[in-house]
Amino acid sequence: QLNIRNEIVGINCKVPLSNGKYVTAINFDNAATTPPFKTVINDINRFAPWYSSIHRGTGYKSKYSSRMYEESRETIMEFINANLNSDTIIFVKNTTEAINKLAHRLLPEKNKNVVLSTLMEHHSNDLPWRKRFNIDYIEVDSKGRLSIADLKNKLNKYKNSVRLVTVTGASNVTGYINPIHEIAKLAHKYGAEILVDAAQLISHAPIDMKPKNSPEHIDYLAFSAHKMYAPFGIGVLIGPKSTFEKGEPEYSGGGTIDIVTHDYIKWAKSPHKDEAGSPNIIGVIALISAINTLSLIGMENIFEHEKKLLNYVIKRLKEVPDIILYGDTNNYKDRLGIITFNIKGIHHEILANILSYEGGIAVRNGCFCAHPYIHRLLNINKKIIDERIKNPDMPHPGMVRISFGLYNNFAEIDNLINLLKIISNNKKYFIEKYNSKYFLM
Numbered sequence: 525q526l527n528i529r530n531e532i533v534g535i536n537c538k539v540p541l542s543n544g545k546y547v548t549a550i551n552f553d554n555a556a557t558t559p560p561f562k563t564v565i566n567d568i569n570r571f572a573p574w575y576s577s578i579h580r581g582t583g584y585k586s587k588y589s590s591r592m593y594e595e596s597r598e599t600i601m602e603f604i605n606a607n608l609n610s611d612t613i614i615f616v617k618n619t620t621e622a623i624n625k626l627a628h629r630l631l632p633e634k635n636k637n638v639v640l641s642t643l644m645e646h647h648s649n650d651l652p653w654r655k656r657f658n659i660d661y662i663e664v665d666s667k668g669r670l671s672i673a674d675l676k677n678k679l680n681k682y683k684n685s686v687r688l689v690t691v692t693g694a695s696n697v698t699g700y701i702n703p704i705h706e707i708a709k710l711a712h713k714y715g716a717e718i719l720v721d722a723a724q725l726i727s728h729a730p731i732d733m734k735p736k737n738s739p740e741h742i743d744y745l746a747f748s749a750h751k752m753y754a755p756f757g758i759g760v761l762i763g764p765k766s767t768f769e770k771g772e773p774e775y776s777g778g779g780t781i782d783i784v785t786h787d788y789i790k791w792a793k794s795p796h797k798d799e800a801g802s803p804n805i806i807g808v809i810a811l812i813s814a815i816n817t818l819s820l821i822g823m824e825n826i827f828e829h830e831k832k833l834l835n836y837v838i839k840r841l842k843e844v845p846d847i848i849l850y851g852d853t854n855n856y857k858d859r860l861g862i863i864t865f866n867i868k869g870i871h872h873e874i875l876a877n878i879l880s881y882e883g884g885i886a887v888r889n890g891c892f893c894a895h896p897y898i899h900r901l902l903n904i905n906k907k908i909i910d911e912r913i914k915n916p917d918m919p920h921p922g923m924v925r926i927s928f929g930l931y932n933n934f935a936e937i938d939n940l941i942n943l944l945k946i947i948s949n950n951k952k953y954f955i956e957k958y959n960s961k962y963f964l965m
């Protein structure tokens with residue numbers, strides 16, 4: 525039996541409050557990044573004396589590092605049930621790089637140049653597609669859930685010209701978990717492929733890419749290690765080898781070729797063709813360690829624990845005077861442990877700062893790199909957006925987000941609720957104390 529809190533680095537860090545005292549930090553900002561597992565740091569330290577260049581040396585350490593690097597691909601594939609024969613794993617920096625890479629490598633075919641994204645995407649799964657494809661966005665309903673009816677409409681509208689449906693596994697704003705297999709089945713019916721942005725889902729729920737011949741299989745998956753208790757700088761793009769065998773990589777250089785003359789290039793086989801430059805072996809060691817620890821704890825157990833936290837926090841947030849909760853808070857079986865809110869009369873920026881400086885509680889506020897979704901959830905219309913474009917000094921719209929990790933507990937939620945109640949009951953005092961041009965709403 526693991527004591528999970530003992531497995532996390534920095535769980536007992538003390539942070540300063542506005543009164544000069546120090547408290548143990550509460551981290552409710554796991555959707556942005558997660559603190560590393562101790563096992564991850566230990567495994568990095570254990571490996572450090574042995575690390576050397578990948579595929580670029582004949583020394584023992586170099587060969588050992590190269591073997592660890594290559595063997596890791598299988599561990600990752602097993603974690604998300606990718607197809608060991610037909611899929612490839614490409615190491616990248618993070619989810620953003622993974623999606624940009626796919627947007628570059630997935631060639632628009634004649635009469636098949638539409639990408640269907642959704643209104644709830646992180647900008648990383650929207651902007652890269654705008655460059656080379658005709659993009660359209662699947663709607664969300666009044667509660668902010670993805671509209672499967674609209675997906676069907678759009679597939680019907682564009683028919684076989686849809687190259688890809690690209691959808692987040694779970695929203696980083698509302699935590700909604702999208703029915704990725706149902707979406708995959710619909711996409712495949714129209715001859716389209718599917719990419720799942722798994723940045724948010726990967727460390728909170730089990731993911732199954734399913735066998736290639738299943739109509740529900742996921743063609744492409746992207747995620748970042750820094751959201752799964754490993755450090756920044758390593759991420760993964762998974763997809764069919766056949767996609768990456770075609771075309772040219774967006775970055776070329778060392779490691780990407782078989783033969784080069786001044787007028788000829790023979791590209792290396794996938795995935796090496798897509799991994800230009802010396803690979804990040806320490807990042808890969810960290811990622812594998814994180815996957816092993818997550819598997820040991822059990823993704824189902826993590827999901828269940830965070831679900832309990834969500835149930836509890838939603839129940840308790842409803843006690844806070846003047847709270848506005850976003851997304852469905854009556855029926856929320858399809859939500860991860862992410863919840864966004866505002867308190868009427870306090871700007872989200874001020875509220876987030878008060879939580880930090882009065883309670884040592886780390887949250888995130890703003891638009892969470894998902895402007896179109898936030899505009900929709902806050903009913904911000906085009907006229908207001910146009911005004912903001914003209915006048916950059918206008919206060920930023922947004923919300924406060926709390927997002928759980930597997931180590932958070934009920935006592936931390938109680939601390940949050942107690943402080944939110946105090947803030948809401950003493951708005952004037954706090955607003956004066958944290959006086960800011962942002963006070964609006």
Ligand code: PMP
Binds near residue numbers: 646
């Ligand atoms: N997609 C989603 C849903 C995310 O939450 C994030 C990170 N907030 C990203 C993509 C981008 O991840 P990264 O910054 O690691 O590239």
